Each structure stands twice: as structure tokens, then as C-alpha cells.
Amino acid sequence: MFVTPAYAQAAGAGAPNAAFQFLPLIAIFAIMYFLMIRPQQKKMKEHRAMIDAVRRGDEVVTAGGILGKVVKVREDATVEVEIADGVKVKVQKATLAAVVSKTEPAAEA
Secondary structure, eight states: OOOOOOOOSSTTOOOOOHHHHHHHHHHHHHHHIIIIIHHHHHHHHHHHHHHHTOOTTOEEEETTOOEEEEEEEOTTSEEEEEEETTEEEEEEGGGEEEEEEOOOOOOOO
């Protein structure tokens, strides 16, 4: 009765190109990479370099907040840290949060 026939407005207009449909998804991934993933990877790389450069005599802070002086660097990924006179603790290298003061390498003759 009161229904009018519907006519196609744009005959021949198909779906948009598939590349345009994925463009927002690609843009979001690129933004996430540059704002989150890349800085985190850079931070991890710097931390790994700091851990590899730890040597005897350096003052370090562990992840638990313990401040001490490195007495011995071991091959099994641990270091021996002196936290007080005569008190030595073995900690994993990965738990070192920061190197407070760095010692200069000894001059070799």
C-alpha cells in the first residue's frame, strides 16, 4: 500500500579496495610499534649491555633495592655483592637494576 520501490542509488559501486580496508589496522600496528615495542626493546638492550659490563668494584643496586659493591663476577650469571663489611650475597646478574658508580678498568702493563 504505502511501500515505494527502492532504487539503487549508485549502480556499479562495489566494495572498497581490500588495501583500504586494512590501512587503519596497519596504521594502528605501526603506531603501537613505535610507541611501545621499540622503546621497550631499546631499554632491554641497554640493560643487557649494562649487565655484561659489570665488573669487580662497581657499586650496584639490585631489583630488591639492596645497594652493594661487586666483589666477584662469576661465569654462571651470578655476582657476589658485599652489602656490609664482611657480608657477601650472591645475586643473579639479571636482578641488577642499576650501576651506581663504575670503576675504571685497571691499566695493563
